[in-house]
Amino acid sequence: GNSVTQMEGPVTLSEEAFLTINCTYTATGYPSLFWYVQYPGEGLQLLLKATKADDKGSNKGFEATYRKETTSFHLEKGSVQVSDSAVYFCALRGVTDKLIFGTGTRLQVFP
Amino acid sequence: SAVISQKPSRDICQRGTSLTIQCQVDSQVTMMFWYRQQPGQSLTLIATANQGSEATYESGFVIDKFPISRPNLTFSTLTVSNMSPEDSSIYLCSVRQGGGNTIYFGEGSWLTVV
Numbered sequence: 001g002n003s004v005t006q007m008e009g010p011v012t013l014s015e016e017a018f019l020t021i022n023c024t025y026t027a028t029g030y031p032s033l034f035w036y037v038q039y040p041g042e043g044l045q046l047l048l049k050a051t052k053a054d055d056k057g058s059n060k061g062f063e064a065t066y067r068k069e070t071t072s073f074h075l076e077k078g079s080v081q082v083s084d085s086a087v088y089f090c091a092l093r094g095v096t097d098k099l100i101f102g103t104g105t106r107l108q109v110f111p
Numbered sequence: 112s113a114v115i116s117q118k119p120s121r122d123i124c125q126r127g128t129s130l131t132i133q134c135q136v137d138s139q140v141t142m143m144f145w146y147r148q149q150p151g152q153s154l155t156l157i158a159t160a161n162q163g164s165e166a167t168y169e170s171g172f173v174i175d176k177f178p179i180s181r182p183n184l185t186f187s188t189l190t191v192s193n194m195s196p197e198d199s200s201i202y203l204c205s206v207r208q209g210g211g212n213t214i215y216f217g218e219g220s221w222l223t224v225v
Contacts, residue, residue, distance in 0.1 A: 034213070043201075043218035043219040046216075051212060089154070098156050
């Protein structure tokens with residue numbers, strides 16, 4: 001079945017550091033891929049998405065490229081801020097509407 | 112994207128009681144779903160709320176425990192029945208609009224069962 005694997009957290013960085021959160025997936029066919037973010041005490045917000053191979057999703061300085069050859073969708077940001085501290089979830093959507101989530105990665109950014 | 116409102120946003124519930132969570136969307140949506148996020152965990156789909164018919168439940172979730180209604184294209188409710196401390200979770204309503212492939216989430220309902 002479909003599955004998503006994320007790197008474990010927490011990821012601890014200083015402000016302005018480079019961020020990578022790894023995400024790989026297993027799926028049949030051509031799933032859509034998503035990154036969602038959950039800020040402390042809040043619900044889930046869509047951060048970015050990609051629907052086909054080689055698509056790059058981007059938002060708020062974050063980027064992720066849909067790599068079919070490596071079945072990956074790694075999240076990157078060139079310079080993190082304290083306000084980026086949150087839990088990040090990688091997810092895929094296959095042929096149904098069901099979202100399959102990774103376990104989430106907590107990011108902590110210190111000034 | 113659709114604006115999704117959930118009530119209550121937070122509640123503390125007594126063991127053995129039931130609580131109904133409401134989800135209101137500001138526009139008609141094709142699909143509505145209910146997810147659960149247990150403390151420190153990822154999200155798990157409970158069920159798809161079908162308009163005018165019984166919800167479609169995922170493995171491990173049953174209608175007697177989580178009855179769901181969806182009377183129209185903008186509103187759904189999830190009831191958590193006969194609650195125990197293990198039901199302490201965030202319950203999130205989510206929607207898909209039209210033919211789009213993005214699923215949007217509400218702010219969640221944070222339930223603590225004591």
